[in-house]
Amino acid sequence: MLTIEHIHKTFRIDDNPENDKHVLKGVDLVLKEGDFVSLIGSNGSGKTTLLNCIAGVHVPDEGKILLNERDITRLPIHKRAAYIGRVFQDPMMGTIADISLFENLSIASRRGKKQSPIRWALTKDAKEQFRELLKPLGLGLEDRLDSPMGAFSGGQRQSVTLLMATLSRPEILLLDEHTAALDPTTARKVMELTDRIVKESKIPTLMVTHNMKDAIKYGNRLIMMNQGQIVYDVSGEEKAALHSKDLVERFASLLPDSALLG
């Protein structure tokens, strides 16, 4: 369970405090087991900053972030990585291009564990294990374990990153517009895979997206942020009955004319 208690985050642009950007203005959020949340909001609404605060990229100025009663507010990224799985927007970012798929997976399989200076990193057992794991994806990746990651397409790399993020079970999965850089067909496939993995593993998931159709179609809860605050939070049947028209109306009512035209 992820509990976010009243977090604030301000970015200092220059010496003048008047130019400070107050991006998060007291966000409270509780993510329960089995929650699959789509987080939407216009540019600058603070959704990515919120995700980055949970991941450890930013430390909030105020407030607390608790993951299963553990205070992770100030924990460095690599230390909280033991509990957090993350998929980036850029398909190149989640994997290493010039080492093999096998090596990438093996790094992910040790997420949050001690790195031994004497134990061999790549073993035959692990390879078999990964092969079995890749088969159900249906992408033919199980036969290409020794190919360098750079030889794979963006969609394949994003699928692998998704698998890597959930390989050793995290307590929360963070998806940062992870299909935004893919073509529509590939994006749909990756979204379907995401849905399958999240439903099967029941890992609480927070997905930032710009795609309103995805936000409505997937997940059991939808949160909209605006100007650093959560302005809309629906789940269950209410969420299921939601149409993209409703969302667009909500969006439009939130945005001042100047934001649209400027």
Added chain:
Amino acid sequence: MITLDAISTFRTFMINPLVNGLILGIMVLGVFLSFRVLNIADLSVEGILPMVTMLTAVLIGANINPWLTLLICMALGAICGILNALLTIYLKTPPLLSGIIVMALTFGIAIMINSLKAGQASFDPNAHLTVFNWLRRAMSAGSTDRVWNFYASYLSYILIGLLLLAVVWFALYFFFGTELGMSIRAAGKNAAMSKANGISVNAMSIIALALSGGLVGLSASLYGQHNGMGLPTDGQGMIVIALSSLFLGEIIIGTRTFKRSLIAAFVGSLLYWYVIQALMLLDDKGYMLSIYKALLLIVIIALQLLLSFFKKRKPRDGTKAKTQNKGTMDSVLKETTMSISRHCLGERTVC
């Protein structure tokens, strides 16, 4: 009948480049760690090398055990590497600048030793024990055969150089196959991904730079023991030598796997000194050598680029793929924002 001239020619053209290539090959492996594994152009080599050769000359001159001298110099090099990493981590200096600071500091120490010894940081190889003449004495012990004793001195350079290079090579090969070693490689390639996978990028760069500095220290100490002296100018152009060797090896061996890159580093070092020896034929006074070395590096880099065109492979760091992707990402981003504003604007005008 072998004349003295023939022997001297053989030594100059066949033995000396080999010995240089073996001894400085360890340094090339050190530079490989910073330049290829961590992606840092670490110039500290130019300062660590003269500091260590001069310190070695002083220590050997004071009858310190030559193997212990090697260990001391390795530790000193490792400390310099750690300092280099700490500057980047805690003072946020760019890695290039950290390297330059360590270079200036260590070069300063070399100057200091030079002044303290009044420019005489040298020892008599016949009077003081080095790792090389330790082996020579062991090999020619009890033998009165003058020819064998003569060869033993060359053989000792080659065997010690070969032994230490082999030990270092296998140690690196095995270390970078372990879990920790693979984490270090990951940290150098993709910091964001490594952090997200629980790898402390800072700790990894400390370990890798300590290893790199340690290898440079070891190589420099061997170099000093081989030369019988240390000069503040010993480090001049060493980064050019190291990078030329590395790139030359990569052209010939390739970099498809980590093992290949590691083999490339020392093969390049061996070949490089034969090329330099050939170039020295054009320059009997020796004042053109630095220019030749710089030109050779340019030629090697151009050759590497040319070959990558012919092979039509992706560049090894994937920059091409990245920029291409950035293009598509930008366009996707633009499309998404445009479609959102179109949606909203459409709704507004209806209202």
